[in-house]
Amino acid sequence: MRLPSTLAALAWLGGFQALLVNAIQTISAVGSKFFYEDGTQYFLKGIAYQLIPEDPLVDTAQCKRDFSRMAELGTNAIRVYHVDPNANHDGCMEALAAVGIYLFVDLDTFDTWINQDEPQWTHSQFDRYKAVLDEFQKYNNTAGVFVGNEVINTKEGSAAAPYVLAAAHDIKSYRNGKGYRNIPVGYSAADIAELRPMLQNYLACSPNSADRLDFFSLNAYEWCGSSSYETSGYKELQSLANDYPVPIFFSETGCNVARPRTFEDQAAIFGPEMSNTWSGSIIYEWIQEANDYGLVKYGPPSGASSAKILVQDGFARQGEPIPVDPDFHNLKAQWARLRPTGVALSDYIKSTSSIEPASCPTSTPGGWTVDSHQPLPTLQQAASDMAGVRPNSGFGRGPDSGSRPGHLAARVTSVALSNYHASRAVNSASSGTRAFDRLAGGSLFLCMSIGALTLWL
Numbered sequence: 493m494r495l496p497s498t499l500a501a502l503a504w505l506g507g508f509q510a511l512l513v514n515a516i517q518t519i520s521a522v523g524s525k526f527f528y529e530d531g532t533q534y535f536l537k538g539i540a541y542q543l544i545p546e547d548p549l550v551d552t553a554q555c556k557r558d559f560s561r562m563a564e565l566g567t568n569a570i571r572v573y574h575v576d577p578n579a580n581h582d583g584c585m586e587a588l589a590a591v592g593i594y595l596f597v598d599l600d601t602f603d604t605w606i607n608q609d610e611p612q613w614t615h616s617q618f619d620r621y622k623a624v625l626d627e628f629q630k631y632n633n634t635a636g637v638f639v640g641n642e643v644i645n646t647k648e649g650s651a652a653a654p655y656v657l658a659a660a661h662d663i664k665s666y667r668n669g670k671g672y673r674n675i676p677v678g679y680s681a682a683d684i685a686e687l688r689p690m691l692q693n694y695l696a697c698s699p700n701s702a703d704r705l706d707f708f709s710l711n712a713y714e715w716c717g718s719s720s721y722e723t724s725g726y727k728e729l730q731s732l733a734n735d736y737p738v739p740i741f742f743s744e745t746g747c748n749v750a751r752p753r754t755f756e757d758q759a760a761i762f763g764p765e766m767s768n769t770w771s772g773s774i775i776y777e778w779i780q781e782a783n784d785y786g787l788v789k790y791g792p793p794s795g796a797s798s799a800k801i802l803v804q805d806g807f808a809r810q811g812e813p814i815p816v817d818p819d820f821h822n823l824k825a826q827w828a829r830l831r832p833t834g835v836a837l838s839d840y841i842k843s844t845s846s847i848e849p850a851s852c853p854t855s856t857p858g859g860w861t862v863d864s865h866q867p868l869p870t871l872q873q874a875a876s877d878m879a880g881v882r883p884n885s886g887f888g889r890g891p892d893s894g895s896r897p898g899h900l901a902a903r904v905t906s907v908a909l910s911n912y913h914a915s916r917a918v919n920s921a922s923s924g925t926r927a928f929d930r931l932a933g934g935s936l937f938l939c940m941s942i943g944a945l946t947l948w949l
């Protein structure tokens with residue numbers, strides 16, 4: 493007779509333990525900063541994580557191997573570019589939560605991203621964005637979502653900005669309508685000198701918060717090797733972000749031109765010049781692949797034979813993570829000594845009522861082309877239908893606009909074309925590569941999936 497109650501007690505204890513394991517505070521955007529529920533400020537020490545193109549958050553065993561290494565590194569955020577909203581993510585999200593790591597996830601994918609050359613915001617794009625939000629809103633450690641990654645990737649691309657903002661507006665309103673938690677909705681921008689600070693300001697200048705991003709982030713590879721706050725360009729980035737009304741952070745950083753990587757920019761981002769404005773950074777990237785940004789490579793998981801490891805493009809994408817040294821330990825050492833405390837929410841909240849929206853940029857012929865006072869495009873409205881906003885299809889097809897440091901062009905040539913997510917992440921310097929990606933994205937994805945299957949020996 494005692495057995496059932498013992499079992500019940502064990503089950504109850506098990507459930508309780510699972511609850512404890514899962515308990516992680518949510519992150520909110522307040523004013524220009526992120527906060528934990530307990531009112532301490534949250535700074536991202538993040539890593540870009542995309543082992544395979546379709547979704548790296550479905551293989552729980554792999555997640556556990558990776559995330560315990562990430563915890564050792566001092567990581568508290570990952571960025572994932574592509575997920576499958578129909579897959580089950582419980583195992584990986586719990587493995588993240590267990591080590592205090594938050595997820596920033598892109599809502600778009602290979603066939604739903606907003607295209608700078610023919611910008612539109614359609615029902616099928618919106619449906620896909622909703623599906624990803626529906627799936628990930630249930631996890632307390634989902635800290636933010638991106639409505640786009642480098643949608644605008646040349647200085648001629650500003651006419652696509654209203655579509656990015658329309659996507660943010662609609663997904664925020666969907667989030668609120670569903671009664672979901674206020675998961676911050678942001679955008680991950682390419683670092684285009686000619687559009688600074690217009691793009692950043694446009695996305696946060698409406699007096700109505702429904703028409704602003706909840707955060708802005710920048711993919712910036714300006715700081716290479718032993719540079720400085722003054723000479724790297726970070727001082728300029730800081731001066732343009734000083735009074736930014738919503739959180740801002742680096743959604744990709746970690747130039748790899750100077751070897752080994754020392755991640756000295758982290759000291760500036762988390763130091764006195766920038767940490768009052770910036771909420772940290774995401775280092776590109778976890779896995780070592782053709783673009784040579786990896787912090788780990790993979791060996792066979794203990795107890796398994798190497799024949800079982802998934803290989804694509806000649807790189808193992810599964811197994812036991814092995815630090816790429818000294819880079820891994822350099823980053824670990826940087827993060828270990830950089831511990832900004834920021835401000836307590838209880839103090840900060842007193843000043844948030846004085847925060848003003850950014851000032852809306854004015855349109856200039858041949859430069860920033862968007863009239864900030866035009867209403868946002870509605871669903872299904874194509875650029876050609878929009879009065880006052882010129883479609884952009886004639887632009888952006890030439891060689892690199894020259895707005896990016898020269899090393900980026902070199903970097904792009906070393907990116908395997910089949911390495912789709914990575915090339916999207918780093919190829920802003922080359923519209924030629926981008927154009928290829930756009931044409932080939934869908935079929936490439938199919939080829940890669942087939943390739944992955946055949947390589948799964």
Ligand SMILES: *[C@@H]1O[C@H](CO)[C@@H](O)[C@H](O)[C@H]1NC(C)=O
Binds near residue numbers: 515516529632
């Ligand atoms: C998620 O957070 C909410 C409130 O912040 C809390 O009530 C809930 O228990 C949390 N869920 C888990 C699984 O920790």
